Amino acid sequence: MPPLSRKRLSRNSANRTLRSLVRALTDVGTPRERSVSELASDMSKRISQSKPSTFNGKGEPSELELWLREFDKLFDVVECPEELKVNQAAFYLVGEADHWWANSRYGLLEQTNGVFNWDLFKRAMREQLYPLHVRKDKSNEFARLEMGDMTVDEYYRKFMEYI
Template sequence: MTDILERLAEREGQGPINQPGAQDRGDDRALERFLKFVSPKFIRGPDPELAENWLERMINIFAALDYTEERRVNFAVFQFEGVARAWWDVIRGKWERAQTPWIWENFTREFNKKFLPPLIQEKMEDEFIKLRQGISSVAEYEGKFIKISKYAPELVTNERKRIKRFVQ
């Protein structure tokens, strides 16, 4: 009966009350749920598309899990290895000194600044501007159009502009 009540309380987000180690068990279960999604490790390769794909995957996982901001940051950096881990250690120290809140928005800003710098974003914007269907199918063209349109948001601010640019 106690186990059932514990599980029910955890589902409600309260966790078991007045029991030593209860918070740790909740964190362990949250980590288990996160790892079940087979979240990718991030090492930092030379390809910015890898960074972008990793971040999109993390965003999708966290949307499904509905975790707190701080837990999202902690679990995302749990996936860092090598150069990415070293970079995060520097950022963590900076955040601690400046008392920066551990929220997802701060994390993505730092991540994008490092792994998707403005030069790369400008390159992707140029690619979007020059995008043509060519020999691609309409579905392939649409996929590419949607994927890189985020680099030129001012060109697709509303549905009418988006359609015009797509047809163009």
């Protein structure tokens, strides 16, 4: 093979430089793939800006339902990916609810072969924090609900507590 001339070396160098520039320009318009931790951090910031409620696992079942609805709406607004919802919401559990999650998390993940999503999280919370007998009692209360001497607004609010 004949020795490379200075002209040929400079053409090869120019070609490499040109290829690098084309690659760099192509990448400019392409969004960079974000890591899961970057995405989770971004979601955490966006969610915390809304100052969502914490949930302690005590009180009426309606309090849990309100908290879950708050997060359903929040996740829609911030376009939270499904795979991040459970951890993002679990951050806002305190007291008894946080204790339940800390002790149940790995067992629930194992039961579902690691596929534990937001809907399963909500179901598990309802089952644990408001067992069947409590839900039946509330259902019976709802069946016996009468307006009596309540105003329409009071009756409506009471009715909505049971939904």
